Amino acid sequence: PQKTSFHRSQTLGYKNGFAFSRLPTVGIGRERLYVNQLSQAELDELSNKRPTLTYGQAKQAPPSGFIPAHVAFDKKILKFDAYFQEDVPLSAEEHYRIRQVGIYYYLEDDSMSVIEPVVPNSGLPQGKLIRRHRVPKNDRGDHYHWKDLNRGMNITMYGRTYRIVNCDPFTQVFLESQGIELNPPEKMIFDPYTELRQMPLRKYITPSDFDQLKQFLTYDKQVLRFYATWDDTNSMFGENRPYVIHYYLADDTVEVREVYKQNDGRDPFPILIKRQRLPKTFVDKKKTFPSCVLEISDQEVLEWYTAKDFAVGKSTSLLGRTFFIYDCDEFTRNFYRDKFGITDFQPVEIKKKPLEEVPQVIPPYNGFGILEDSLQNCFSLLPKPPRKDVIKMLENDHKVLRYKVALESPNPEDRKRHFILSYFLSNDMISIYEPPVRNSGIIGGKYLGKTRVAKPGSTTENTKYYEPSDLTIGSTIEVFGHRFVITDADEYVLNYMESNAESFPAATLQSLRDHFRSRQVVKETAKSDIPMLGTSKQEVDELIVQVQEELKLHKYLNNKNIREAFLQCDKDGSGILDKAKFLALCDSLSVPTNNFLVNKLIDLCSFGEDKINYHDFLRAFPR
Numbered sequence: 325p326q327k328t329s330f331h332r333s334q335t336l337g338y339k340n341g342f343a344f345s346r347l348p349t350v351g352i353g354r355e356r357l358y359v360n361q362l363s364q365a366e367l368d369e370l371s372n373k374r375p376t377l378t379y380g381q382a383k384q385a386p387p388s389g390f391i392p393a394h395v396a397f398d399k400k401i402l403k404f405d406a407y408f409q410e411d412v413p414l415s416a417e418e419h420y421r422i423r424q425v426g427i428y429y430y431l432e433d434d435s436m437s438v439i440e441p442v443v444p445n446s447g448l449p450q451g452k453l454i455r456r457h458r459v460p461k462n463d464r465g466d467h468y469h470w471k472d473l474n475r476g477m478n479i480t481m482y483g484r485t486y487r488i489v490n491c492d493p494f495t496q497v498f499l500e501s502q503g504i505e506l507n508p509p510e511k512m513i514f515d516p517y518t519e520l521r522q523m524p525l526r527k528y529i530t531p532s533d534f535d536q537l538k539q540f541l542t543y544d545k546q547v548l549r550f551y552a553t554w555d556d557t558n559s560m561f562g563e564n565r566p567y568v569i570h571y572y573l574a575d576d577t578v579e580v581r582e583v584y585k586q587n588d589g590r591d592p593f594p595i596l597i598k599r600q601r602l603p604k605t606f607v608d609k610k611k612t613f614p615s616c617v618l619e620i621s622d623q624e625v626l627e628w629y630t631a632k633d634f635a636v637g638k639s640t641s642l643l644g645r646t647f648f649i650y651d652c653d654e655f656t657r658n659f660y661r662d663k664f665g666i667t668d669f670q671p672v673e674i675k676k677k678p679l680e681e682v683p684q685v686i687p688p689y690n691g692f693g694i695l696e697d698s699l700q701n702c703f704s705l706l707p708k709p710p711r712k713d714v715i716k717m718l719e720n721d722h723k724v725l726r727y728k729v730a731l732e733s734p735n736p737e738d739r740k741r742h743f744i745l746s747y748f749l750s751n752d753m754i755s756i757y758e759p760p761v762r763n764s765g766i767i768g769g770k771y772l773g774k775t776r777v778a779k780p781g782s783t784t785e786n787t788k789y790y791e792p793s794d795l796t797i798g799s800t801i802e803v804f805g806h807r808f809v810i811t812d813a814d815e816y817v818l819n820y821m822e823s824n825a826e827s828f829p830a831a832t833l834q835s836l837r838d839h840f841r842s843r844q845v846v847k848e849t850a851k852s853d854i855p856m857l858g859t860s861k862q863e864v865d866e867l868i869v870q871v872q873e874e875l876k877l878h879k880y881l882n883n884k885n886i887r888e889a890f891l892q893c894d895k896d897g898s899g900i901l902d903k904a905k906f907l908a909l910c911d912s913l914s915v916p917t918n919n920f921l922v923n924k925l926i927d928l929c930s931f932g933e934d935k936i937n938y939h940d941f942l943r944a945f946p947r
Contacts, residue, residue: 327353397431402470402495404429406479406486407513418517425453427479427486429470434458436468438481454481470499476507489513536575543573548656550634552647553674564676567596567647569640571631573659578602578629580642602629602642632664637672650674689784691804694776699784712751720749725820727795728812729756740764742895743771743808745801747792752776754790756803777803792821793828796835815840864928864940871921871944883945886913890938899939906936 333348351357404427412418425440438454458467459481473479479486489510491499499506548571556562566583580597584590603620605627634640639648651671660666686702689695700707725747731738744757753774760768780802782788790801800809818836821828875881893909894901901909906926916922925944931937 329353394432400431400494400498402429402431402473402498403427403492404473404475404488404495405490405512406488408484408486421517422513422515423448424512424514425486427473427488428456429468429473430456431470434467434469436481438486471502471504474499474504474507475509540574546573546655546659547571548573548631548634548659549653550636550649550656551651552640552649554645554647557677564674569634569642569647569649570599571634572599573631576601576628576630578642580647597643603627604629604633631659635666636669648672686784695778695784695787717750723749723820725749725792725795725817726814727810727817729801729808729810732800732807732809737766741766742811745795745808745810747790747795748774749792752789752791754803756808772803777801793832796832797839798835813839867921867925867928868940868944871925872946874921875916875944881914881945886915886945887942889913890942894938899937900931900935901938903930903934903936906938 330353332352333350335345335348337344337346349357405424406427407422407424410421410423412421423440425438428437428439430436435456436454436459437452437456439452440450442450460466461468461472468479468481473488475488475490477488479488487510489512491506491509496506550569550571552567552569553564554567555564557564568581568583570579570581571577572579577599578597578601579595579599581594582590582596584592584594603625605625607624607626629642634649636649636652639646641647650673652669657669660669684702686699689698692698694710696710697707700710727745727747729743729745731741731743733739741758744759746755746757747753748755751774754772754777755770755774756772758766758768758771776789779788779790779794794801795810795813797810797813800807802808813836818840821833821836825833889909889912890901893905922944925941926936929937929940
């Protein structure tokens with residue numbers, strides 16, 4: 325790390341016009357070299373030199389004879405017999421295929437090739453599978469060498485594994501001469517499907533004691549018909565279902581057909597078991613033999629079903645299902661009477677189990693939609709809307725009772741919110757509307773659509789809805805988890821209840837009368853021109869004139885905005901405001917309430933202890 329100079333010494337020079345090389349005396353960075361190493365070529369040259377003066381000029385030994393590989397190993401090839409296994413996924417006759425190949429190794433250039441003998445009409449691309457070239461052995465760039473090949477080993481080329489089983493005599497002599505110990509040869513494996521095709525065809529000989537053609541000509545179009553049932557009541561949703569069993573005498577085949585009734589709710593699949601020969605007893609099967617196969621031959625079956633295996637009043641197992649035969653038709657009775665001598669064909673009466681009545685359980689109301697409308701889904705797949713009281717709808721059409729309500733909530737933001745509750749007398753529905761307030765941060769509009777509201781504690785069996793008699797001043801109603809307090813009502817509510825006093829409780833009517841009586845007194849007092857007791861009208865007028873002269877000095881006041889602000893703050897139009905609310909509104913409008921004349925006018929406009937009649941106060945702000 326302490327080096328600062330990295331110069332290299334000059335090793336080539338010229339002397340008397342001839343170039344010569346010289347050994348460096350210093351190394352990189354001008355470090356002193358104490359030993360100069362001679363190269364291997366110089367050491368070899370010095371070892372071969374002899375003293376010229378004593379022994380004369382040394383004679384060079386003649387070079388040994390060199391034969392190139394393409395001459396030494398010309399037309400010398402190592403041949404190995406091998407095979408590989410190929411999967412056949414889309415064939416029902418063979419699952420794999422054995423293909424025999426020959427692996428050729430060319431000694432002159434270490435190249436290899438794989439050739440498969442061509443089989444006529446095989447349908448396979450055969451011949452040269454791998455062209456002649458140096459075959460890569462691994463991903464590190466190595467190639468296969470003749471030292472890597474031996475009998476009884478697997479070799480993988482381009483993802484395909486070949487099994488080497490034998491080699492020709494020349495290959496065996498060459499490998500043994502090179503000191504390689506060969507494995508014993510193996511037996512070549514042949515393709516099983518190819519050997520199967522070379523087997524002679526199977527010959528069928530019809531027994532002389534049984535003639536199928538005679539049976540067909542004798543019993544053609546003759547069918548035995550049995551009426552049976554399959555009892556599947558032990559399984560889930562199982563039942564006792566009727567079936568018809570047909571036995572064809574022409575070829576000893578059996579068919580099972582289903583019996584359908586009108587509106588039984590089943591798809592029209594008439595055949596349960598198609599016409600076929602049914603096995604009765606199997607040969608001793610292994611555990612690996614499938615329980616259901618596509619085709620069953622005589623090698624797997626010991627005994628087939630015949631006509632003598634069917635009888636009225638007995639059970640028969642067909643392909644794992646037990647059928648109970650309870651009757652048959654007239655042709656079947658005559659056949660068994662003539663063929664087997666059976667005369668007892670008494671039909672068995674099938675008793676149906678009575679259906680268990682499942683009690684209808686109505687689920688709890690989930691809160692969506694109207695209760696009566698949602699309840700119809702529990703009674704019918706195609707629900708019908710509940711019947712409406714048309715006479716009540718016609719008599720009370722467009723009759724709405726409106727109330728002013730406040731939200732009962734622990735949040736201080738919700739206490740200032742006011743709502744309009746509308747009760748529709750035509751269908752007893754309730755809707756709630758929130759008037760929008762500017763700069764309140766709450767979006768007004770429809771709060772609750774028209775719907776019937778149930779009282780707290782009501783159930784689906786005994787549902788009680790809110791009625792006009794429940795809506796009294798100061799009462800609390802619960803609407804889907806939200807509590808509202810009724811603070812005011814429309815005058816139409818009082819007029820409607822007084823005209824139909826017999827339909828409402830006296831307490832409801834009296835609460836409305838008391839509320840409107842107190843509000844009427846306040847309105848009359850506010851609208852009257854009589855000022856505060858002990859003050860004449862002339863004094864009030866003179867004070868208003870003086871206040872107007874004083875306020876002319878405050879040119880920033882906008883009389884129109886002040887009047888609109890007071891009228892908008894008075895929601896019920898009574899003309900009376902709370903004193904604290906009145907003073908806060910004056911401060912927001914920059915009204916100089918600390919002025920002596922203005923303060924005196926406020927005292928004259930006082931209504932009670934904490935109320936202000938702002939009508940007289942607004943006279944000081946003319947339009």
